[in-house]
Amino acid sequence: MHRLHHRARKALVHQxxxxxxxRGRGEVLRGHHNVNYVRRSGLVLALLLGAVPFTRFKYRVPLRTVEVVPRIWPREAEVLGVVCRYLREVPPCLADLGGGSVHRYRPGRALSDSGAAADVGEEIMRSFASFFVRTARIPVTELPARPEDWPPDGDSQGFLDWLVRFTRERVHAPNRDRFGALFDAVGVPDDAMGRFAAHHRCRASRPFRLLHTDVHRANVVVRGSRLAVIDWExxxxxxxxxDLATHLVRMAYSKEEQERMTRLWAEAMTDAGLAELTAGLHEDLPVYIAFEYAQSVFPDIMRAALELPEDADTGRFHAAADRIERATRRAREPLRLVDLPGRDRVVEALREWHAARE
Structure with a gap:
């Protein structure tokens, strides 16, 4: 009876x-993985959600897209159920509808509104350092179960090996049939991740913790002097x-900002009694930064091609080529890329892929 009641409530919330x-009255926020519809709740919906009537909520609908990042927990709601007990500023999931989810709306401005490379300032960086500490303190025992093949706690090299294997077996290899000619044409060979693994190793062991893995400007909401990190999928x-490495890269920090953020992160961890999480920092952080550059070359190339419209003009092809060239330049050293093609060849390769797709 309870299950039937729950199912009926879920169906009504979905409706x-x-x-x-x-109705389209509100914002529509589109990301790589979801479309988010910001709407106001009516009286009945608010009652079902346990929310204040007529306040805003966010309805997240997943996009069908190529798999480029690992998701070890299919339901974001499970993770948020734990996170929101310890990070009260994170908006909770109010209803998991299977094909979508309803979240409390966090008012404020996205950090990305200030520009993709704007100086975030000392105060925001210290807030990020505090966020990473508080996330690291979330009890591991309360997290959802990990996959059976997950590396044991503290096996940092095993964790890196898992990430490399995922990139090779779940991102690169399955997309060779569709994008292989484009990968080859822009200088990314079939054995790219093997080259990375052969030259990059973790030297130290660090205890495992919950990681967000996507702390960038569009996922940070600022209100006054406080920030909230959203989107935990x-x-x-x-x-x-x-987690630190993905943050440093995806924030588009300058070299000096990366160094400053790293120092603040290490100081905050040490002051919080978590110095063991900083073991081998200076030797192993560059390895994870190199991995971020290496793995991102595949989604960057595929997205640049997929986002070309059917009637793409010369400007669109050159913009896509810019994106690919930036990705391959950053991945040149980690993947040992040689003979990267010039701009004309990249544009030509995009045109060939686009024509074959059509």
């Missing part, structure tokens, strides 16, 4: 949020240096 989505359990 109500869909009706509000279709890509959270995993692993080496904390991986």
């Amino acid at each position: 109500l949020v869909e009706s509000r989505r279709l 890509l959270a995993i359990f692993g080496d904390p240096l991986h």
